Amino acid sequence: METKKTVRAAERALDILLCFTEAPELSLTEIARMTDLNKSTVYRLLATLEEKGFLIRDGDTEKYRLGFRIWELSTHLSQSDDPAILFLPEMEKLRDAIEETVSLYVRDGYERIRVQAVESNQAIRRVAPIGARMPLAVGASSKVLAAFSEPSEQALILGDPGWPETVDQGEYLQQLQRIKKEGYATSVEEREAGTSAVAVPVFDRHGKIVAALAVSGPVGRLTVDRMKEVVPHAIEAAERMQKMMKK
Known part of the structure; x- marks a missing residue:
């Protein structure tokens, strides 16, 4: 019985930390609503997380934000295992070659997560927040x-129970077949107005997909013709990334 209580408390504490993927600062009331827990339970868990350094409470606003302990943990991620760290130099090379924002996505259930991004140096560019979650029904990276x-x-x-009614699954599957044959996917204002993107798969040494490497930018600059020019550069970068993976 005690073990079950401990696991449940751990799950609730982790759910609270995951709330901060939605906003940088949250109040007790907001966290209670997001986790569907009563305020007294949330208050006790917040106190523990604050004491351990995982959260910081602002005395003026009474809102919480992530603490330094989170960043301490992140510094110990293994560069040999984490694609976000391992592939960063190649992403920077690709960005410099094509002068557009480069992002890396991995799949998590029904969503994709941007785990790394290198923004374009151009004045008008695609801003790519790391940690953003997006549905798999739309977008070049999703389809890859x-x-x-x-x-x-x-x-x-x-x-996916949240599959959008506007996306026909039969047509979606046909697109997947074409993408697998051609080796890349493109999208024009499919998920976000004013933005286009092209994405290619990154495989491990066994040929299993581990991530999607994407190039995105404003539609006026990253046109369909320009995306076709970008594809060979992206594929070459993905192939180099594959060689960097462990056997």
Whole structure:
């Protein structure tokens, strides 16, 4: 019984920390609403997380933000295992070559997460916040992650209870087949107005997809023709990334 209580408390504490993927600062009331927990429970967990350094409470606003302990943990991520760290030099090279924002996405359930980004140096550019979550139904990176997944994984993606009614699954599957054949995906204002993107898969040494490498920018600059010119550069970068992966 004690073990179950401990696990439940850990789950609740982690749920609280995950709330900060939605906003940099949150009040007790906001966290209670987001986690669907009563305020007294949230208050006790917040006190523990604050004491351990995972959260910081602003005495003036009474809002919480992530503490320095989080950043301490992140500094110990293994460069040999974490694609976000391992692939950063290649992403910077690609950005410098094509002068657009370069992002790296991984799949997490029904969503993709931007785990790394290198912004363009141009005045008008695609701003890419790290940690952003997006649905797998739309977008070049989403379709690359789905297209090169196993059929069983594709079935899970299509079973998303939050699948948008505006996206026809039959047409979506046809797009995945074409993407797998061509080796890349493009999108023009598909997920975000004014933005276009092209994405290619990054495989491990066993040929399993581990991430989607994307180039994004304003539609006026990253046109369909320009995306076709970018594809070879992105594929070459992805191939170099594959060689960097462990056997």
